[in-house]
Every structure is written in C-alpha cells, then in structure tokens.
Amino acid sequence: MDAELTRQFEASYDAYGAMVYRLAMVYLGRTADAEDVTQEVFCRLLWRAPGFADGEHKKRWLLQVTANLCKDQLKGFWRKRAAVLDADIPAEHEADRGVLEAILTLPEAYRAPIHLHYYEGYSVAEVAELLRLSSSAVKMRLKRGRERLKLELELGKEGSV
Amino acid sequence: MNWEEYKGALDRLTPPPELKGRIQASLEAPAPVSRPRQRRAGLTALAAAAVLACTFLAAMAASPELRTAVLTLFRLEEAEQVPAPTGEGPEQPELTQNTISQQVEAQYIRLPDGFSWSYGDNVLSRAERADDGTVLDFHYWAAEGDALIPLETRTTDFTAVWDGVSYTDTVYWCNYAGALSCYCSGTAGMALDYDYHVSSISGRTDAVLLTLSQGSQMDYRQYPVLLDLESGEITDLLEGTGWEAAAPLTEVQWTDDLSAAILSSDRTGWYYCDRAANTTASLNELTGLEVSSAYLAEDSTLILLTLSGPQGDYCDVWTYQPDSGTLTQTFSQLPVYQRHEEQPWGFQFFFGGGRGIYVAKDSSVSVLDLVTGETTAVEGFTLAQWDTPTFIANPSGTKVLFASYGGQADGLGISSLGVMDLEQGAFTLLDRDSDASLYEASLGWFDEDRVAIWGYASEDFTQTCLYLYRF
Numbered sequence: 001m002d003a004e005l006t007r008q009f010e011a012s013y014d015a016y017g018a019m020v021y022r023l024a025m026v027y028l029g030r031t032a033d034a035e036d037v038t039q040e041v042f043c044r045l046l047w048r049a050p051g052f053a054d055g056e057h058k059k060r061w062l063l064q065v066t067a068n069l070c071k072d073q074l075k076g077f078w079r080k081r082a083a084v085l086d087a088d089i090p091a092e093h094e095a096d097r098g099v100l101e102a103i104l105t106l107p108e109a110y111r112a113p114i115h116l117h118y119y120e121g122y123s124v125a126e127v128a129e130l131l132r133l134s135s136s137a138v139k140m141r142l143k144r145g146r147e148r149l150k151l152e153l154e155l156g157k158e159g160s161v
Numbered sequence: 162m163n164w165e166e167y168k169g170a171l172d173r174l175t176p177p178p179e180l181k182g183r184i185q186a187s188l189e190a191p192a193p194v195s196r197p198r199q200r201r202a203g204l205t206a207l208a209a210a211a212v213l214a215c216t217f218l219a220a221m222a223a224s225p226e227l228r229t230a231v232l233t234l235f236r237l238e239e240a241e242q243v244p245a246p247t248g249e250g251p252e253q254p255e256l257t258q259n260t261i262s263q264q265v266e267a268q269y270i271r272l273p274d275g276f277s278w279s280y281g282d283n284v285l286s287r288a289e290r291a292d293d294g295t296v297l298d299f300h301y302w303a304a305e306g307d308a309l310i311p312l313e314t315r316t317t318d319f320t321a322v323w324d325g326v327s328y329t330d331t332v333y334w335c336n337y338a339g340a341l342s343c344y345c346s347g348t349a350g351m352a353l354d355y356d357y358h359v360s361s362i363s364g365r366t367d368a369v370l371l372t373l374s375q376g377s378q379m380d381y382r383q384y385p386v387l388l389d390l391e392s393g394e395i396t397d398l399l400e401g402t403g404w405e406a407a408a409p410l411t412e413v414q415w416t417d418d419l420s421a422a423i424l425s426s427d428r429t430g431w432y433y434c435d436r437a438a439n440t441t442a443s444l445n446e447l448t449g450l451e452v453s454s455a456y457l458a459e460d461s462t463l464i465l466l467t468l469s470g471p472q473g474d475y476c477d478v479w480t481y482q483p484d485s486g487t488l489t490q491t492f493s494q495l496p497v498y499q500r501h502e503e504q505p506w507g508f509q510f511f512f513g514g515g516r517g518i519y520v521a522k523d524s525s526v527s528v529l530d531l532v533t534g535e536t537t538a539v540e541g542f543t544l545a546q547w548d549t550p551t552f553i554a555n556p557s558g559t560k561v562l563f564a565s566y567g568g569q570a571d572g573l574g575i576s577s578l579g580v581m582d583l584e585q586g587a588f589t590l591l592d593r594d595s596d597a598s599l600y601e602a603s604l605g606w607f608d609e610d611r612v613a614i615w616g617y618a619s620e621d622f623t624q625t626c627l628y629l630y631r632f
Contacts, residue, residue, distance in 0.1 A: 009188060013181050021176040031177075038176060039184045046188055099170035107617070109571065109600065118164070119171050133571070149167075 009046055016059060017042070019120070020066050026115045027070035029104040037069045063120070064130055067112055074108060102149055110145030113138050230537040232528065232581055236590045237262040241578075243595035246618045246626045250274040254285065258307040265591050268304050268611075268629040278625055280615070282342040282361060283608035284312065284335065285627065296346050299333035304607075304629060312337050321395045323373045323384050326355045332369060334390060341366045359388065363417045367391065370415070379427075382409035387419070398422075399434065403441040407432040416461045421483065423455050423463065431455045433463070433483055448481055448488050458515040458532050459557070469494070478531050491534035516558040516583070520544055528561060528583060539581065539588055547577070555606045559584050562612050564604055572600040575614060580632035589632045599626075 020041050024034035044065055052058040103111060116127045117138075124142070128135045239262040251271050259267040270285070272278050277288040289298040301312040312335045320329045334343040345359040355375045362370055368390055374383040387396040398419065404410070407424040414423040424432040424441065431444040431452045444452045444465065453476065454466040463481040468474075478492040496507060507520060517529040519536070524543035527536050544550055547565040554561050560582050567576035579590035595601075600617045607613035611629045618624035 005188070006185070009185060010181075013184065017181065018175050021180075022171055022174050025174055026171075035176065035180055035183075038180060039187060042184050043188060096170035096173055099166050100174065103167075108602070115171075119168065137571070 005046060009042065012045055012058075013042060015055075016062050019059070020062055022119075023063060023066045023112065023115060024070055025100075026103060026111045027067070027108065028073060029100075033073060037066060037073065040069055041066050060126075060130060063116065067131060070112075106145055106148055110141050110148065113141040114145040114149065117142055230535070230586065232537055232539045232583070232586055232588045234540060234542045234588045234590060235264070237264055237592070240592040240594050241265070241267065243593050243599060243628075244269055245596060245598040246271055246616075246624045247598070250624050254302060254309045256304060256307055256309045261591060264589060264632070266631040268307075268631075270304065270309065270627040270629070272625040272627065274624060278627070279344075280607055280613055280627060283340055284337055284342045285309070286342070286344060288344070288346070296331070296333070299344060301335040301337070301342060303337050304611075315390070317388065317390045317393050319371065319388050319393045319395060321357075321371060321373060321386055321388075323386075324375060326373070326375060328355070328357050328371075328373055330357070332359050332371075332388065332390070334369070336366050339366070341369065343369045345371075362415070362419065371395070372413070381411060383413070384410060385413045385415075385422075398436070401439050402434050402436055403439070404432075404434055406441050406443070407434075414455075414457050416457060421461065423457060425455070435483065444481070447483075447486070448479070450479065450488075456515070462515075462532055464515050464531050480532055491531055492529070516554055516561070518552045518561065528581060537583065537586075542588065551604065553605060555609050557609060559609070562604075562606065563588075563590070571597070572602055572616070573604060573614075575601055575604065578612065578614075578630060580612065580630075582632070591630075591632075 017038065021034055021038045024037040024041075025031070028034055028037065041062060045062065049058075049061065052061065103114075106114070112131055113127050113133075116122045116130060117124065122130065124135050124138050127133070128138045131138070133141075241259075241261050244257075250273050252273055254273065255271045257269045259269065261267060272287075277290060279286050279288075283303070285302045285304060287300045287302075288296050289300075291297055299314050299316075301314055303310045303312055314333055314335055317332045317334065318330075319332065320327060322328070330345055330347070332343055332345045334341060341361045343359045343361050345357065347358050348356045354377070355373070357371060357373050359369045359371050362368065369388050371386050371388040372383050373386065374381065376382055385398050387398055388394075389396070399422075404424060407426050407429055409426055409428065410424055411427050412425045414425075416422065420435070420437050422434045422436070423444075424434050426432075431454075432441050433444055433447060434441045444450070444455055444463070448465065450465060450467050452465050453468045456464045458464055458480070461483070463483065465479040465481055467477045467479065469477065475494045475496055477490060477494065480489045480491055481487070515531045517531055519527040519529050521527070524545040526539040526542055526544060528539070529536050551564045552561055553564075560580050563577075563579040563581065564573075564575050565577040567574045574595075575593060577590060577592050579588060581588045598618060601614055602617060603613075603615040605613055607629050611631045614628045614630075616626050616628065618626075
C-alpha cells in the first residue's frame with residue numbers, strides 16, 4: 001500500500017473506526033464479529049468506495065456498508081440459530097455491560113434504528129434512507145425499541161417520534 | 162436505562178487498539194479481496210456447533226472426471242402462498258398444515274406472545290423466565306401431522322467443579338422418538354468469567370455432555386464432562402488421557418460412543434484423544450501434516466484440512482484412520498472461497514456427514530463427499546440467477562437445504578427454498594410468495610427431514626411463528 005493510501009486509511013479509520021465498530025457491535029454483539037466487519041468495511045472503503053461528495057457522504061456510506069455486512073452475517077446459519085448474547089462483550093464497568101446486554105436483547109430490527117437515531121443523531125428520514133426502510137417503519141421500531149429498552153430520554157436528548 | 166447510561170456505555174465501546182494495525186496489514190496485499198481473520202473456536206454451544214457446521218469455506222478446481230452421480234432438479238410449478246401471522250396471537254401454540262404441489266408438506270405454527278421460544282433436535286421449546294432471566298419452567302412440544310403434542314419435561318440438577326469454579330444449575334430435557342433434547346441456560350450472557358452449556362449425545366438418552374468454560378477471548382478455555390440425567394452424577398471424560406498436552410482446550414469433538422475426541426486449542430493446535438488407550442497425541446505428529454482444521458466423520462474417520470499458498474489460499478482435504486494410521490488425500494489444492502466476490506465460486510464445507518458444496522466458475526453446483534472423494538453434480542441448475550444463496554446440511558449430511566432471498570423484504574425474505582436429497586438423487590425447489598407483513602428471522606433444520614423458518618409479524622414483533630417444511 002503506498003503512502004497516500006496509508007494516509008487515507010489512517011485518516012478514515014481515526015475518524016470513523018469507532019463508529020463502524022460500535023454499529024457492528026450493536027448488530028452482532030460479538031467482538032470478533034464486529035472486528036471482522038470493521039476490517040471488511042475499511043477494505044471496501046479503500047478498494048471499492050465511490051467518490052464522496054463530502055465527509056458526511058462518506059460517513060453515511062460507511063454506516064450503510066456496515067449495516068449491510070452485519071445483515072449478511074446475521075443471515076449466516078449459525079448466527080440465525082445463535083440468538084443469544086455472547087459473554088465476551090468488553091466493558092470495563094459493570095453498568096456498561098448491563099446496558100450493552102440490554103441493547104443486545106432487542107430484536108435485531110430495533111437495534112440499528114435506535115443506535116443511528118439516538119446515538120449517531122440521524123433523523124428518522126435519514127435512518128430510513130440508511131437502512132432502506134420507510135419512515136413509518138423506522139418510527140415504529142424506534143418507539144418499540146425504546147419501550148423495550150425502557151430508554152428514558154429526559155437528559156437532553158429528545159427523540160423525534 | 163436513561164440516555165446518559167446508553168451514551169456512556171457506547172462511548173466507552175471502542176475497537177481494540179491492535180485492530181487498526183491488523184486492518185492496515187491486510188490492506189498491504191494488492192488484491193482487493195476480503196481476508197477475514199481466523200476466529201477463536203466456540204464460546205457457546207451454538208457457536209461451537211456453528212464452527213463445526215458452517216464456518217469453513219473453501220473452493221476447488223473443477224474436476225468433471227470425478228463426477229459419479231447426478232441430482233435431478235424438480236422445480237415445483239405451484240408457488241407457496243406464505244401465510245402471515247395476523248390478528249391476536251394464540252394462547253397456546255397453533256398448527257395448520259398444507260401440502261404444496263403434492264410434494265412439500267408445510268406446517269405453520271403460531272406461537273403465543275411473551276415467551277422465549279426455540280427449536281432444535283426435533284422439538285419446539287419454550288422457557289418461562291423471571292424478570293432477572295432465571296428459568297422458571299421449560300416446555301417441549303413435538304410437531305406431528307396437524308397437531309402439536311406437549312411432551313413431558315424432566316429436570317436434572319447438577320453441581321460440577323472445574324479449576325476452582327463450582328457450576329450448579331438445572332438441565333431441562335425430554336425424550337421424544339428415541340432422541341434426547343436438552344436445555345440449560347448457563348450464565349445466559351450475564352458476562353461472568355465462566356459459563357457452561359449442555360448438548361445431547363447421538364444415540365444416548367441417559368446422559369448429556371456438559372461443557373464447562375472459563376475466561377473470554379484469548380483467555381477462553383473449556384472442559385467437557387458427562388452428566389448422568391438420572392443421578393446427576395458428573396463423570397470426568399478426559400482424566401488420565403494426557404489431555405493436558407492440548408490445554409487450554411477451546412473445542413472438543415466427540416465420536417458418538419465417546420471413545421475418542423478431537424481436542425483443539427487456539428494455542429497448541431489439533432490433537433487426537435483416545436480414551437480407551439488413555440493417549441492424547443498431536444495430529445501434526447500423527448500424520449506429518451500441518452493440520453489447519455480437523456473434523457470427525459460419522460464412522461470415526463477424521464477429516465483433516467491443510468492450507469497452502471502464500472496466504473493460505475489453497476487447502477487440501479485428507480482422511481485419517483486413527484486405528485490403522487492410514488492417511489488418504491481426497492481433494493487437493495482447493496482455492497479458498499471468496500464470499501464477497503460478485504460471482505462467488507468455490508467449495509463450502511459441512512461438518513455433517515463430511516459433505517461439501519462446490520460452485521464452479523460457471524456457477525454449476527456439485528455436492529462433494531470428502532471421505533470418498535466422490536462428486537455429485539446438480540443437473541440443470543446454476544447459481545448465477547440466485548441472490549446470496551445459502552446451503553445448509555442436515556445433521557447427518559444426507560440432505561442439503563438451499564435458500565435464496567428476494568432482497569425486497571425486511572428480514573430474510575426467502576423467495577426460494579429447496580432440499581437436495583443426496584440419497585434419493587433429487588433436488589426439489591419451491592418458490593415462495595409472501596407479503597411484507599412477515600419478517601423472516603432465521604433458517605435452519607428442525608430435524609433430519611424438516612426445514613424450519615422462524616418469523617415474526619413485521620408490524621408487531623411480538624407475534625412469533627415457526628414454519629416447517631418436509632420436502
């Protein structure tokens with residue numbers, strides 16, 4: 001890999017690596033799987049990505065590819081049958097572990113909308129575009145996912161549904 | 162949970178520092194192909210089973226001269242009109258039956274809301290849990306004809322001690338049609354530093370395998386014991402065999418009679434343990450190969466895989482008979498499968514029965530017998546027209562499930578479903594019409610003969626259904 005590609009990778013990874021990894025963890029719940037997906041996403045970024053209009057375009061492309069790769073993984077035989085939590089979720093604080101476990105007990109369909117809307121800050125319409133869902137489906141999933149998580153949004157982050 | 166807790170936990174969830182370097186190293190190679198790293202073998206029973214059943218993908222060069230049989234394709238004219246769960250969920254599981262084109266028997270099961278359902282080993286099961294996740298009760302049903310038959314659930318309490326940790330819990334089990342189904346929730350993802358799971362043993366209804374584990378990631382290790390279901394007695398299966406040579410164990414595969422096992426460790430490689438002879442030996446030393454993966458075929462034959470090429474791009478397949486020491490190569494120089502390519506081709510390995518699927522560069526499909534080296538072509542069928550097809554062998558490897566996805570629906574959206582019957586020489590393929598109100602979440606084998614699709618009402622994920630198909 002030449003110096004320019006190395007620089008591109010380092011800049012992209014430093015900016016978006018954690019974002020990609022978090023979304024993969026929210027989908028998959030296993031660190032090894034999330035690392036595999038993160039690796040594949042950045043391989044694709046360097047070798048197969050389209051030209052980006054701006055940083056936001058690039059960020060959305062990364063999230064979309066991450067979501068698609070995670071869905072591919074979830075179609076795999078053993079993932080379909082392994083609807084259980086993995087015990088290797090890294091979390092330094094016990095409370096964090098509890099939060100992550102609660103997220104991972106959500107049906108898969110709810111996790112990405114919740115994460116992209118409440119954590120990444122995308123609007124319902126943007127989440128719908130990213131996940132190729134209707135806005136009404138995103139709203140429904142946000143509502144039900146929030147109810148299941150018993151997620152209270154009183155601390156300055158108001159949902160739009 | 163409040164927003165600060167959610168955000169704080171996600172903020173602190175960061176990739177490991179070494180991941181960046183690992184990705185960078187993988188990008189050094191010129192070809193734009195994915196290079197998934199080798200993953201550690203199973204943390205849980207399901208993960209372990211998955212490693213055995215599905216994770217090894219490889220490819221082979223076309224060898225038409227090896228083809229000794231054909232599978233004939235029967236694509237049914239009538240498409241299935243897939244029913245969607247509508248209205249209130251039932252109070253008890255409900256089953257309706259349908260026969261499609263006089264060929265495929267379908268059983269549509271709707272399940273009551275609010276429980277933790279699962280299936281496997283020929284039965285449907287439901288756990289009732291307390292708010293903290295503790296299992297309060299466990300129920301089994303058999304699906305026969307147009308009826309769901311409640312089965313008697315029995316329990317066995319156990320206490321096992323390994324490496325300073327005491328494991329105490331209850332196994333829920335039932336004996337149906339001569340086969341045992343068992344369940345134990347382990348630590349249920351509570352992220353403790355230990356876990357355990359149970360699995361049934363082919364041909365045994367008196368005992369189950371109990372796998373005890375400790376640590377996670379690179380520190381993960383496991384140990385197998387036998388649990389007697391009548392007495393709750395624990396029997397150490399490896400004592401005196403010299404298993405310590407393979408420690409720390411990360412995966413154990415047993416012969417049906419538990420007389421021998423393949424022991425594997427991320428750190429020390431692959432070993433063959435002979436319980437009768439009380440010996441454990443490295444498979445590298447026994448065979449002179451550098452073994453990459455090892456599996457047990459049905460008759461205790463070992464299937465060994467070795468990798469070659471600059472980046473492990475090719476693999477060879479061998480069989481090894483421990484009693485005689487006979488080593489036989491059945492396939493050679495198989496290019497490693499690239500699943501993310503536009504037109505993926507290659508060889509997909511199944512543990513069950515030592516079978517594999519081979520997709521040639523022209524998208525034609527064959528089934529391989531890794532023990533005998535025989536190849537069976539699927540006549541008149543190519544993969545070119547199918548979107549992200551899936552192949553899954555049944556537990557004994559006598560049938561292979563095929564599924565393809567429409568790509569329009571949320572969830573799997575399975576648009577075609579078929580079964581290759583390797584004994585009958587037939588591949589029956591069913592097209593499916595379903596609307597967007599069904600969210601199909603999983604696909605697999607319910608038992609040796611029936612395919613299972615697990616789904617939800619897409620407008621309300623509280624409604625669950627299980628669809629079974631016998632081809």
